[in-house]
Amino acid sequence: MQPSVQITPYRPEFRDRLVDLWRASFAHGVGVPVPHPIDDHRRFFDEHMLTETPVHLALRDDELLGFGAFTPESVMQLYVGVEHLGRGIGARLLELAKANSNGRLWLYTFITNTNAQRFYERHGFEVVERGFEPVMQLDDLRYEWRRPRSPAMPAGHA
Secondary structure, eight states, X not given: OXXXXXXXXXXXXXXHHHHHHHHHHHHHHHSSOOSSOHHHHHHHIIIIIHHHSOEXXXXXXXXXXXXXXXXXXXXXXXXXXXXXXXXXXXXXXXXXXXXXXXXEEXXXXXXXXXXXXXXXXXXXXXXXXXXXXXXXXXXXXXXXXXXXXXXXXXXXXX
């Protein structure tokens, strides 16, 4: 029996593995390599991601399976290692983002990342805008999710 996947707050000892996973998963999903040198990518993670967005790790024992960076309004990053795709890891991370949201989330994905589009649509996200990302020179999609409203309580129930 395999150990279970744990979702935990970011731990610094996983930083290099996280950036490597991010780059590999991005290239696999989007179909182009990350255009920035790895040192720039690490610096971006250290100076922007960690200071602006809570990051969570999906771990099995000491193995990094994926990560997510979420605010109460947005899914800034969600990546799963290529060899772990389709095992519910992304869904677990997305559940955490939804649970900690203000009831609405937005995110962007590149139009070439059809697997991500299917994933987000399966989880209740809808395309609300089409755009263009100038750094990557790729078309993108803005998705939004809203927490379903609870049905109204019938009269006489408290």
